[in-house]
Amino acid sequence: MFRLTAAAGFLCAVVLVFNAARRAGFLPETALTHAIAPLAPLAGLFAITGCYFLISRTAGRLGLIGFTLNAAGLAGAFAVEYTLHFVFPALGRSTVATLVAGGTGRAFLVTSLVLMAGVLTFAAAAVRAGGLPTGAIVLYAAGMIPGSLRNVAPEPLYLLGLLVAAAGVAWLAVGLWRAEPARAALAGA
Numbered sequence: 001m002f003r004l005t006a007a008a009g010f011l012c013a014v015v016l017v018f019n020a021a022r023r024a025g026f027l028p029e030t031a032l033t034h035a036i037a038p039l040a041p042l043a044g045l046f047a048i049t050g051c052y053f054l055i056s057r058t059a060g061r062l063g064l065i066g067f068t069l070n071a072a073g074l075a076g077a078f079a080v081e082y083t084l085h086f087v088f089p090a091l092g093r094s095t096v097a098t099l100v101a102g103g104t105g106r107a108f109l110v111t112s113l114v115l116m117a118g119v120l121t122f123a124a125a126a127v128r129a130g131g132l133p134t135g136a137i138v139l140y141a142a143g144m145i146p147g148s149l150r151n152v153a154p155e156p157l158y159l160l161g162l163l164v165a166a167a168g169v170a171w172l173a174v175g176l177w178r179a180e181p182a183r184a185a186l187a188g189a
Contacts, residue, residue, distance in 0.1 A: 005047050010173045015040040017163060037084075038081035041075075042078045047173060048074065051126065066122030066126075112150065139165070140169055143165025
């Protein structure tokens with residue numbers, strides 16, 4: 001299971017870098033590049049689940065709360081990305097503006113706040129619990145703060161956040177990959 005969630009973490013990291021490159025203009029805006037974009041939070045959801053399972057025995061209630069909020073935020077971020085890349089392009093600008101100015105915009109904001117609260121809470125619990133590289137957790141949290149504030153943070157800060165988060169997720173994925181043989185060795189002993 002840890003190797004599967006590690007693979008999801010590596011995919012998440014690659015897609016975060018891909019999305020930053022697309023948003024910065026290094027990659028074209030095409031149907032394919034838009035179709036790839038929502039995969040980052042979806043893969044991240046699987047990766048963070050593996051991280052939680054790895055530390056769940058020592059993470060306590062704070063870990064469970066952080067995981068739950070982080071997972072809900074990532075699921076919401078997937079829905080936001082899906083909407084931005086598959087729904088909004090089919091609507092007129094005035095319709096999109098009306099939606100963003102109303103309940104849809106408020107839902108996007110709540111999603112951002114839940115994700116940020118989840119990342120920070122999970123990071124605090126993960127550092128306290130041990131079992132994951134502290135530097136990876138710090139990079140993940142530091143990158144996801146501006147990464148979760150897509151519509152509020154200045155574009156360069158948002159893009160830098162995606163890259164920092166990608167580094168943290170890739171490092172966490174390495175920790176998950178290495179956890180599989182360690183768990184197997186402990187189970188066989």
